[in-house]
Amino acid sequence: MARTAGSDGERTEAAIREAAVDLIARHGYEAVSMRQLAARVGVQAAALYRYFPTKEDLLFTLMREHMEALLGAWSEARPATTDATTRLATFVANHIAFHIERRSQTHISNMELRSLSPERLTFILRLRTSYEKELRAILRDGAEASVFDLDDIGLTAMAVIQMITGVIVWFRPDERLSVEGVTQTYLSMTMRLVGATTNRETQHVHAGTRLRA
Amino acid sequence: MARTAGSDGERTEAAIREAAVDLIARHGYEAVSMRQLAARVGVQAAALYRYFPTKEDLLFTLMREHMEALLGAWSEARPATTDATTRLATFVANHIAFHIERRSQTHISNMELRSLSPERLTFILRLRTSYEKELRAILRDGAEASVFDLDDIGLTAMAVIQMITGVIVWFRPDERLSVEGVTQTYLSMTMRLVGATTNRETQHVHAGTRLRA
Incomplete structure (x- = not known):
């Protein structure tokens, strides 16, 4: 504990999480040991177990907080309007x-x-479902108001989520493509996918508002 | 080698690949050892190394063959027509x-x-690029013939691939959704995404032909 003497618990916990995310993304959860993680953070393994009694507690915490942060970000961003295109x-x-x-x-x-216990898997999948429900509600409202033209709300929701999450697989901001530019193109593709009737100028304004916020 | 005495080399190699795919998908590449794999197949570790001198050789073989099989399947399925919508x-x-x-x-x-050496990573990424090029060529031809209406060929190609690969994340055939049904809905969504002008009946016939082949 010598190296962390004087630092407070929250900072140590944050350091553990950050190191865990990096190691697990690089090597896979099963291949990473608590001992390796402690060495990376510069604490003894015993210190790690005070914050996360098991390795799975750590993984579950990372996954739960990721989904809670996503739901929180959407809750803050969600516009007050009922207009489905804006939403x-x-x-x-x-x-x-x-x-x-x-x-x-x-x-x-x-x-x-794959590495979560059944109960924890269920918990994480419930968070995912509640996020997907938000999108399905938007698609349903848009279809009912005839501003979207869809075959299947559930499949369209999955298609949109896969398509827009896929951005992180290949996209690195550079001279040619900015985050805002990529977002604009994906907004335009999403609107086509849902058969939106709104013109592109409107979409541009909404996206711009959000990205500058 | 007792358990495989009498079986021929090809069968052993196939058994190794099958077990490797299952173990790696379940635990991650780094967490799987050659010893564990040998035990699963029922051979000694030494026998494994005759087929795959290193664990990375095995991973590379699995990834190369996956991409070559995909390119091969497309090469067989590719229609003779120049019509972009059919393609x-x-x-x-x-x-x-x-x-x-x-x-x-x-x-x-x-x-x-993440687990491939730089040269092998480059090799696999080249195979991916040649597959993606096939889709970009279709999108470009369709845009030039004004049967598609696209903002960005490269981004649309990535969006389509992410969207349709995403099917495997959530889809399990059941009473409600068949492979053919899901494919039809995804075909319809793809056609919207690329701004296709063709009517849906045509798409239906093409997809049906392919799925029955």
């Missing part, structure tokens, strides 16, 4: 901005469901 | 059918790029 544009822009900032956490959340 | 519908149906049959291989191919 969908905001959902997409928020989703892309959130995941681009959290590539490693996203990879862990997608890959390591 | 796109065939591409999507082939992609979904291929990946639904190979969930574990697909997860490994997407997750374990």
